[in-house]
Amino acid sequence: MSLLGLFQWLAETRASVAMAESLWAFPIVESVHVLALCLFLGMATILDLRLLGLVMRDLRVSEVVTRLLPWTAAGFAVMVISGALTFLNAPVRYYENIFFRIKMVALLLAGLNVWVFHSGIWLEVSDWDRDAVAPFRARLAGVLSLVLWACIVVAGRMIAYNWFDKVAN
Amino acid sequence: MSLLPFFQWCEASAVGTAIRNSQWLFPVIEAVHLLGLALMGGVVLVVDMRLMGLGVRRKPVAALAREIEPWLIGTLIVMLTTGLLLYTSEPTKLYYNGAFWMKMWFLASAIIYTFTVRRTVLAADETRVSPAWKTLVALISITLWAGVGIGGRAIGFY
Numbered sequence A: 001m002s003l004l005g006l007f008q009w010l011a012e013t014r015a016s017v018a019m020a021e022s023l024w025a026f027p028i029v030e031s032v033h034v035l036a037l038c039l040f041l042g043m044a045t046i047l048d049l050r051l052l053g054l055v056m057r058d059l060r061v062s063e064v065v066t067r068l069l070p071w072t073a074a075g076f077a078v079m080v081i082s083g084a085l086t087f088l089n090a091p092v093r094y095y096e097n098i099f100f101r102i103k104m105v106a107l108l109l110a111g112l113n114v115w116v117f118h119s120g121i122w123l124e125v126s127d128w129d130r131d132a133v134a135p136f137r138a139r140l141a142g143v144l145s146l147v148l149w150a151c152i153v154v155a156g157r158m159i160a161y162n163w164f165d166k167v168a169n
Numbered sequence B: 001m002s003l004l005p006f007f008q009w010c011e012a013s014a015v016g017t018a019i020r021n022s023q024w025l026f027p028v029i030e031a032v033h034l035l036g037l038a039l040m041g042g043v044v045l046v047v048d049m050r051l052m053g054l055g056v057r058r059k060p061v062a063a064l065a066r067e068i069e070p071w072l073i074g075t076l077i078v079m080l081t082t083g084l085l086l087y088t089s090e091p092t093k094l095y096y097n098g099a100f101w102m103k104m105w106f107l108a109s110a111i112i113y114t115f116t117v118r119r120t121v122l123a124a125d126e127t128r129v130s131p132a133w134k135t136l137v138a139l140i141s142i143t144l145w146a147g148v149g150i151g152g153r154a155i156g157f158y
Helices: A003-012 A014-021 A025-051 A061-088 A091-096 A098-118 A121-128 A136-158 B004-012 B014-021 B025-051 B061-088 B091-095 B098-123 B131-155
Strands: none
Touching (some): A003 A091, A014 A025, A098 A121, B025 B061, B025 B098, B061 B091, B061 B098
C-alpha cells in the first residue's frame, strides 16, 4: 500500500472522522500541543545551551541531563500524541502539504541527531562532564538540535498555510 | 474611554498595513513568536520546577534565577516585539476577540507577578520560605503563563 493509500485509509477511520467533525477536539488538541511545546522544547533548549556552555556551566553536564531529560521525554510523549491526533484531523490534506513533509524529514533528522549523540560522545561523558563547554561533537549535536527543532516549529506553524498544496482546500 | 480609536489608528499605521498586505510577513513573525514561546517555556519552567524542588536541584534557587533572568528578559522582549507586530496587522479584529483580551489580562498579570512576588521569593533566603509557599508561587507563575499561551492559541480559534 502506498503512503497516500495508508493516509486515505486513516482518513476513513472513526478516530479521524471524530477529530474532523468535533467542534472542540481540534482546538483542545492544538492547545495541548502548544503547551507541551513549552515543556518539551523549553527543556531540550536548556540541555542544548548547557552543551554549548551558555547556561549552568557550574553544573555537571550529566547532572543537567539526568534531571531534565525525564521532563523532556514526558513533554515529547505529549507532543507525539497530540501531534498524531492533529494529523488524524485531515491526513490526506497534510500529505499534500509541503511544510508537513519538511517537518517530518526534520523530525527524522532530529531523532538521528539524538541517536548519534547518545551512541557516541555521550558514552564518554565522564571525560568532559565538568567542562564548562562540552567537546566539539557534543556542541555540534547541541547546535544541530537547536536548528532542527527551530525548523520543525516553523514548518509546523506553516502547515496551516496551503500556498503550495496541489489541491487547494 | 474606549480603546477602539487607538486600535483603529494602529491598524492604519504603515507597519500594520505592510504586514497585512504581505503574504509572508505575518506567518514569519508568527513563527518567530512561536520559537520565542518555546524558549519562554524553558526559562520559566526550569526556574519554577526548581522552586518546587524538581529539575536541577544541585543549583541554589537564587543562583539559578539570577543566571536565567537575562534569558527571561531577552525572550520576553522578542515575544513582546513580535506580538506587537502581529497585533498591529489586525487590531480591530482583535478588539472584538474575547481570547485576545483574556490573553492580555493574563499577560499583564504574569509580567507583574514575575517581577514582583516571584522575583522576591526567588531571591529570598531559601530557608526562610516554606516548601509549600515556594510550590504555590511556582504554580501561580505556571498558571498565569499557561493562560497567556492558551489565550494566544485561542485567538485563532475564536
